[in-house]
Amino acid sequence: MPRRFTPVEEIIDARAHAWLDTVPADSIRSKFIEFLVFGAKQAWACVFGAALLAVILAARLWYPEDAALARNDALTLAAIAIQILMVVFKLETLRELRVIILFHIVGTGMELFKTDVGSWMYEADGILRLGSVPLFSGFMYAAVGSYMVRVYRLFDLRFARYPRLWVTAILATAIYLNFFTHHFIWDFRWVLLAAVAVIYARTVMHFRFFRKTFRMPLLLAFTLVAFFIWLAENIATWAGAWAYPDQVDGWQLVSASKLVSWFLLMIISVVLVTWVYPPREPDVPALESERPERDAIPDGI
Template identity: 70%
Template sequence: MRSSTPVEQRIDESARRFLATSPANGAKARITEFLVFGLKQGWACIFGASLLAVLMAARLWYPDGAGLARNDFLTIAAIVIQVLMVAFRLETLKELRVIVLFHLVGTCMELFKTDVGSWSYEAEGVLRIGAVPLFSGFMYAAVGSYMVRVYRLFDLRFANYPRRWITAILAAAIYVNFFSHHYIWDLRWVLLAAVVVVFGRCVMHFRVFRRRFRMPLVVSFLLVALFIWIAENIATWSGAWLYPSQMAGWHPVGLEKLVAWFLLMIISVVLVAWVYKPAPPDADGDADGDGDHNPPVEAQASSTR
């Protein structure tokens, strides 16, 4: 298993000692795997969930006449969350470099998209670049934080992962299309087809507790995009930003945004893959999800060190 942070090692060791007494087969075993899956997903989302909680709290309780503009408060809060993540060793410095890269890539897109009117922010505060408050980059950083954390929490492996230079070209084309479609043809459907061709044969293998499971990588892209779309609805409801159609009154973000988030997932995966080189499934038969591989808890715990 890829190295965890010291805090995660202690949590993992305690959890494995507790779960070692659970049955290895049957309904209770399946329920245990499901609960552990949910807890790991929640842990992977800790940065994004914290940021969403701050956005919702600011919408509900931040005073209108406060001396500090709400957007500046959100920026400061996002910085504090990021600092705490590193200070309490919930993220490694290696991961922080990837998250900063997500921040920069996202901020560049925000500057362009707000300029062409794709969405807008409240014109308040001083912690901003043009029309873009600095907290906006942290929303992309939250996606990066989730990606790097889920990669090691589930010890992700990939069968038939495409060559990284091919995925890099595809990700670059997707990123360029986010800008160029305002001036020339929108190639998102062509790029969507290219994603299916490039990643269609790739299968993701992931460990929950005792067992490994498999999922087509394209399906995982869609599921993560769906959860980002849900988070986007929460963020727009909180007034973090608004689309032109929401100016007269908030309404749920259209499902067509799922395509944009799906394509953004490709950029995210490619960025993370340049830090964590995609590894193939183990050759010992532990990637078939049959549940036969069940090492002693002592061995499981030591594998995190």
């Protein structure tokens, strides 16, 4: 069983519980704190992506046009620094770093192909690049991976009726291949979307962040994450990190059709994360209900 928290998170958790455990259960104050803890944990899970997005915005607003170091190279060096700091300060484990690196490789492979066929484009500056793809682009996929592995730990995710792993692996492979093949043959994304709906229809995600365990259909969780990535994508394209063909003559909202792409990407992401954290069944509800209120508080907020 992997540790739920890194050493830094254990310190934060212990100090938080010193205060939170004194709050009466089922009070309005308790419910408000549950809401705050949920938001705080989501923000903590997003720390890599938030830091990278902040750097991209800062580069758009303040990076000198005549700087000796190209902006894309500066973004790459900043992304490398963020990743190193995440590990050095124990915000990510080395176990998690493996899957984040895999996200990086998978994402960079897609970037090389997609820019070659003109799906989107980057500014042609800097030397830290592979072809027309600046190396910082892979870190944007790594940011998604970082969020996925961290949210798994922080919310102690469990899954009822999770599909067989070999089925999800085949589905994820088909989705990844379709991102390439749809440029040459029929686009199977709607077939794949239907397959996702069928395979994950009965799966329910259980998560906790203070005293209670909550449930959510996994398909809804995929949709919500895809939506927030789409929002971040709009911010990044406004900041000039990359541009879609319809944004070359002036920025506009990223097409809502990209929500489907991000939704399907969630399947690839989840399958990669199961390599590090195999899905676990939720605790038996009857056993949870038999515990005293004090004991029902999980080992971590």
